[in-house]
Amino acid sequence: MKMEDSQRIEAPRETVWAALNDADVLKACIPGCEELVKHSDTEMEAKVLLKVGPVKAKFGGKVTLEDLIPPESYRIVGEGSGGVAGFAKGGAVVRLEEDGPDATILHYDVDAQIGGKIAQLGSRLIDSTSKRLAGEFFKTFGETVAPSQSEDEADEDQAEGKKGWLSGMFGKKDTAAEEDA
Template sequence: MAVLLSGQYSLPVSREVVYAALNDPDVLRECIPGCEELEVRSDGIFAAVVRLELGPLKTRFRGKVRLEDLDPPNSYRISGEGDGGIAGFAKGGAALKLVPDDEGGTLLSYEAEANINGKIAQLGQRLITSTSKKIADRFFESLTNRLQPNPRTAESQ
């Protein structure tokens, strides 16, 4: 089953800051919902263990993601795959673009496609798409919160 997702988020900081955060394993580990482990291997691949709940299915996915077509701080592509054991397998990619907005922040947009099989695919396209969108929204909400300028820092200067 193929799942298509796209989204757009406004972040309160420059493209350079957003791009750096999206390549920082500590930031990603903190912002990815259900992330239990995340490391950057010597070959540049991000390896992760993420606990997911998709409807009645709860599973741990072990996955690998590679960043490709790097154009800092404008864009890159993500390709990867994840194995959820008996729950199923997913493989896909996403294109991510960062554009400055009129207020000094960044407009982030993405388009993603994943191919899913196994028990997860039996849950149905609508449930998988809505759950995936919620996970993406939670990730970008966490990222936005992490990147918010700290008002106390500005006051203390």
């Protein structure tokens, strides 16, 4: 299975790089991740619960980071086993490209092989599940690394005492009621 894509993240490249190397951030972003232990700057071990079609399995695996060029790129090499469900092994090249001073484009190119029960499900199901999981990871990763403008603005508005449209409507009613009194 091969998959490549990119995602724009509203954060400087150094911030994105640091997050890509932070076990706590990765654990929070990887769908189904139950445990992620960083043994060194280049070695991690994970336990992930995944459901691919009718097959649900807990995978344990090891990940190694190679060809590190901070804060530009690295290669992830890993393999995992889900017991009777099967195994997966492969790698990904991750590259970070600056997009102005406050944004980064994260490019990834994945090449993986699977075997066992999961491999029997068919490439369409596996490809769609892989794309969905990658999408979930990068959506969560982007939100974790760079909270959206609307969340920041909402926090600022709340701190300044501004109200949203719903509370604004109720606020007008209260104001009108006060004027009538």
